[in-house]
Amino acid sequence: GGDGSVGDQLNYTITGIDAGAGIMAATEEAIEAYGLEDYTLQTSSSAAMTAALAAAYENEEPIVVTGWTPHWKFAKYDLKYLEDPQGIFGESEVIHTIARLGLDEDHPSAFEVLDNFYWEQADMGEIMIAVNEGADPEDAASEWVANNQEKVSEWTNGVAPVDGDKLTLALVAWDSEIASTHMIGKVLEDIGYDVELLSLEAAGMWTAVATGSADAIVAAWLPGTHAAYYEDYKEDFIDLGVNLEGAGIGLVVPTYMDIDSIEDLNN
Ligand code: PBE
Structure with missing residues (x-):
């Protein structure tokens, strides 16, 4: 059940990778900066992250992952970086x-x-x-x-x-x-x-x-x-x-998701 909010659809979960990765620290920072404290950043591995992405993508289910470029996932799936108006994930x-x-x-x-x-x-x-x-x-x-x-x-x-x-x-x-x-x-x-x-x-x-x-x-x-x-x-x-x-690094979602910015994770 739930209220159909973006967070609810995502089970308030950001699918992460290994704990020591720089992108994990940046995501924790983003959680604070954008007031996403309801979300849990899941620690796993690159392989587990891409497996979760593949499974969600196949069923057109909502998912948000810690993503980076260069990476093959952008060749295989239609994905987008969420805009980061606060610049937490840095420039190029x-x-x-x-x-x-x-x-x-x-x-x-x-x-x-x-x-x-x-x-x-x-x-x-x-x-x-x-x-x-x-x-x-x-x-x-x-x-x-x-x-x-x-x-x-x-x-x-x-x-x-x-x-x-x-x-x-x-x-x-x-x-x-x-x-x-x-x-x-x-x-x-x-x-x-x-x-x-x-x-x-x-x-x-x-x-x-x-x-x-x-x-x-x-x-x-x-x-x-x-x-x-x-x-x-x-x-x-x-x-x-x-x-x-x-x-580059950032938060990445499939293009079928109707959000464009990290701020939208609060909707
Ligand atoms: N990455 C890939 C690493 C660096 C290379 C973006 C997952 C990290 O976040 O530390």
Whole structure:
């Protein structure tokens, strides 16, 4: 039953992802800023969020999720970001590559490739969509690398090959980061590294690169999403700059929902 309000239709639930994700902290902030205290932000995972979205979408049921770009869900479903007049979710984001201190001296070839790494949303999208369609992330990444040798060679040209040096890349199992980390891992393997991918929670990923238990991450969402992690550790890593532009986060609903703004969640 209920009164048919937007909140009632949504069971006063925002479908979230893993607790450490920057978008979860931003959503808690939005709940306060927009007076959405009746809502519960459900903690789960990227996979559980997209499963809930798929199930709702299939039945044209109301749902609001913590969403981000680039992400395959926008290719697969008709979705929209809710307007955010208070700017809680920030403007356009960029993704940075972050190396541990000393990586430049210990693994100069890897450091150079990571420093050169830059690609476009559509590139990441190709891998993400392949994985969503069932490909193994390693295979999808290898295929992208094979099909984009010109782009990859801009990162690897003149870089000295190595002979099985071990390298650890940390990530969180967000769809976007599964794509990027597997891709750059494959590129580094192709120049001779023995690459291990270490899947962690968000806080653990930042701690790993700041303490040196991981060599690098390609998953630093800035300036907003990971601002707190960045601030906490900024003396303890090397920021290699932007690897992707035009990213973003926010609250996302299917276009069949008759609301346009986060404010409308109060209706
Ligand atoms: N995300 C994907 C992450 C960063 C990458 C938007 C889910 C986050 O919120 O921390």
